[in-house]
Amino acid sequence: MPLYGLAGAAVPGCECGSVPAAAALTARGVGSGPAVAFMLAGPSTNPVVLAATAAAFPGQPAVVAARFAAGLLVAVSVGLLAAGGVLGRPRAPAAPHVHAAAGGRVRRAATAAPHHLVRALALLVVGAVAAATITVFVPQHALAGVARHSVWSVVALAGLAVLLCTCSQADAFVARSFVGFSATAQFAYMIVGSAVDLKLVAMQAGAFGSRFAARLSAVTVLLALVVASATATVLL
Amino acid sequence: MSSARGQLAILAAYGIVLARIALSTRLVAYVRPATRPLILVAGVAVALVGICAFTTSRTEHTSVRSLGWLPIAPLLVLLLVPPPGAGALAGARPPARPGPPSGSMPPLPDGNPARVDLSEVVQRAIWEPGTLARRQLRVVGYVVAREPTGLVVGRLSITCCAADAQQDEITARRTGTAGSYAAGQWVAVTGRFAGMSAAHRFAPELIASRIAVVAPPTDPYD
Numbered sequence: 001m002p003l004y005g006l007a008g009a010a011v012p013g014c015e016c017g018s019v020p021a022a023a024a025l026t027a028r029g030v031g032s033g034p035a036v037a038f039m040l041a042g043p044s045t046n047p048v049v050l051a052a053t054a055a056a057f058p059g060q061p062a063v064v065a066a067r068f069a070a071g072l073l074v075a076v077s078v079g080l081l082a083a084g085g086v087l088g089r090p091r092a093p094a095a096p097h098v099h100a101a102a103g104g105r106v107r108r109a110a111t112a113a114p115h116h117l118v119r120a121l122a123l124l125v126v127g128a129v130a131a132a133t134i135t136v137f138v139p140q141h142a143l144a145g146v147a148r149h150s151v152w153s154v155v156a157l158a159g160l161a162v163l164l165c166t167c168s169q170a171d172a173f174v175a176r177s178f179v180g181f182s183a184t185a186q187f188a189y190m191i192v193g194s195a196v197d198l199k200l201v202a203m204q205a206g207a208f209g210s211r212f213a214a215r216l217s218a219v220t221v222l223l224a225l226v227v228a229s230a231t232a233t234v235l236l
Numbered sequence: 237m238s239s240a241r242g243q244l245a246i247l248a249a250y251g252i253v254l255a256r257i258a259l260s261t262r263l264v265a266y267v268r269p270a271t272r273p274l275i276l277v278a279g280v281a282v283a284l285v286g287i288c289a290f291t292t293s294r295t296e297h298t299s300v301r302s303l304g305w306l307p308i309a310p311l312l313v314l315l316l317v318p319p320p321g322a323g324a325l326a327g328a329r330p331p332a333r334p335g336p337p338s339g340s341m342p343p344l345p346d347g348n349p350a351r352v353d354l355s356e357v358v359q360r361a362i363w364e365p366g367t368l369a370r371r372q373l374r375v376v377g378y379v380v381a382r383e384p385t386g387l388v389v390g391r392l393s394i395t396c397c398a399a400d401a402q403q404d405e406i407t408a409r410r411t412g413t414a415g416s417y418a419a420g421q422w423v424a425v426t427g428r429f430a431g432m433s434a435a436h437r438f439a440p441e442l443i444a445s446r447i448a449v450v451a452p453p454t455d456p457y458d
Contacts, residue, residue, distance in 0.1 A: 052395065058335055114289035117282060118243050121250070122306035129309075170395035177332035177402055206303065 004034035005075045008041030009068075015043035015168050015200055020120050023207035032090050032212075033083025037075045040220065043168040043194040044071025053190070056172035062235050063187070070191050070231040074224045078195075078216070087216055091209030123206040127199020131165035134198075138163065147180040157185040158225050161193030168194040184232035191228035196220045241290055243304040248286025250311050254279030257314065261454070265319030267397045269455045331390075331405050331438045334359040341367055349374040349426050354391040355404040355458040361432060361440035368429040373442060376424045376450060380405060382414035386444060388436060389425055393458040404458065407433040408444040417449070424450045 008018070022039035026032060043049065045068050057063040081087060138160075146156045157178060166174050171193045175186040196217050204213035257263055258276035267275070334355065341364050344350040349372035352360075357375055360367050377389040380403070390405040408425040417423060427442035 056335060058337065111289075113285050114244055114247060117285060118247055118304045118307065119301075121247070121310075122303045125306045125309050166400050167397070170397075170400040173395045173402065174400050176335055179333050 002037075002072075002076055004030075005037040005041040005072050005079065006045075008038040008075060009045035009047075009072075015194055015197075016120075016124060016203065018042040019123075019200065019203040019207055020116055024116075026090060026208070031083055032087070032208075033079045033081075036082040036087075036216065037079025039075075040078055040195050041072055041075035044068070044075070044191065049168045049172075049194070052169045053172040056176050063183075066187065066231050066235040067190060069235075070187075070224075070227050071194065073231070074191065074195055074220065074227050077223055077227070078220050081219060082216070087219060088212055090207075090212040119206055120203065123203040124199060126202040127165060127197070130198040130202070131163070134163045143178070144180065147178075147185075150182065153181050153185040154188045154229055155225070157181060157189040158192040158221070158228070161189045162197050162221065164193070165197040165199045166193055183236045184229055187232040187236060188225060188228040191231075192221060192224040195224045239304075243307075244286050244290040246286075246305070246308050246311060248283050248290055250307055251279050251281070251283025251286055253311060253314050255283060262319055264454070264456055265398070268394055268457060331358075331403055331436075333438055334362060334404070336363050340364065343367060344371055344373075348372050353458045354389070354406060355393050357406060357429075357440055358404045358438060361429060362438065365429070365431075368440075370428075372426060372428060372445070374424055374426045375406060375442070376422065376453065377406070378452075378456075379417050379419050379421050379423060382417060382419065383407075384411065384414065386410045387414055387417060387423070387425075387447065388439065389423060391458050392456065401457075405436060405439040407436055407439050407441045408447060409441055410444040410447060413447060417447070422450050422452045424448045 018039045021042075022035040025035040025038060050064050050068060053067050054061070054064045143156055143160070146152050157175075161171070164174075168190075171190050175189040178186055178189065201213060201217050204216060207213075208216070255276055256279075257266075258272055258279055263269065263272055263275065337359060341360060344352060344367060351374045354375050354377045357368070357373060375389070377391040379387055380390040381388040386407060386409045388405055388407050390403045392401045392403050394401045406425070408423075408427060409430070410427075424447070425442055425444050426446040426448075427444035430441050430443045433439040433441040
């Protein structure tokens with residue numbers, strides 16, 4: 001399980017790509033636990049994201065280390081819950097690979113690719129529309145009132161992270177822009193946002209079924225919030 | 237044409253449109269110019285996958301979900317909706333305090349006036365204002381607001397794509413000129429740093445000796 005989490009760290013880039021990759025893993029028989037760990041670890045722990053975090057918080061290597069640690073911890077713990085059956089079972093993959101038996105691996109990949117692309121794109125549209133609408137209509141200065149409160153500020157930024165769907169490479173800069181919020185709240189924005197947001201939920205629902213995705217998202221948000229707060233309090 | 241092939245046609249069209257945008261100046265309205273090769277490759281790859289699948293598929297048993305028609309939405313947006321102008325993205329986020337520089341900042345480039353990125357002026361003004369003293373600065377940005385005392389000029393920096401755009405601002409003090417400029421117009425402000433603006437948060441104030449209209453730069457982001 002931790003190996004799959006660490007393997008996620010090798011996948012560069014942002015969170016959208018992790019969902020189809022994890023779906024492909026489950027389609028090939030990998031258990032839902034390791035697949036979920038892989039999916040959640042990637043966006044938080046890969047080198048591109050860590051480099052971006054380092055650039056956004058220069059002179060604060062603790063933030064980068066904390067992000068890696070918290071991201072891995074969230075991925076592995078949610079993965080353990082999934083493996084233990086707490087989240088139910090993901091729906092069997094819906095892609096009928098019509099020509100599955102024929103041809104070598106390249107041919108099979110080429111046959112499956114258009115189907116995956118269409119689905120991933122469609123689900124991304126759902127998430128992107130939600131994110132764009134919220135970004136435009138939610139006035140960020142409305143948050144100013146809650147910034148001082150030690151607990152609610154963390155919850156508020158975590159909630160905003162789910163709604164705004166910033167790419168995990170960019171969220172460090174956005175987190176930093178929430179002037180007046182505590183380091184813990186900004187950190188929660190990064191950790192929760194990389195693990196769960198509206199576009200990820202849409203893609204996960206498409207890949208694993210709505211029931212599994214709903215439970216996965218709920219559990220991940222809670223765990224990410226707790227882990228982020230604990231890590232930030234200890235390390236930052 | 238069956239629905240499966242229809243969806244593949246949309247996929248192929250999407251890849252083609254993406255590749256075309258990657259080859260044009262429209263790209264900068266959405267993402268950093270540095271991503272151009274990546275987007276071009278992605279567009280071509282998606283188009284090829286779509287075209288190959290379209291031409292080789294027969295109508296058959298691949299189940300088609302109605303969800304699969306959704307990609308037509310971004311396709312229509314890209315084809316029909318003109319990209320926004322420079323300042324249009326900025327409204328979502330108020331200017332933020334820039335992060336501290338790693339290590340002490342090098343002196344300004346030579347030249348009178350010294351050409352400096354707008355975001356760098358903001359960073360220096362807040363963290364090392366001494367480096368801005370006694371120099372004429374030349375800063376390029378777009379007009380954010382026109383006021384009796386002068387202009388507010390801004391420039392966006394983006395990390396990943398337009399969704400995380402952050403606007404940095406300076407104020408250019410030059411009484412009575414605001415009327416000659418339109419909001420969103422690109423200008424070059426030449427002036428001296430005079431402390432932080434009282435009215436605009438995180439905005440350094442320049443006493444402007446000259447404000448000139450310039451052509452929009454090929455890379456509008458800092």
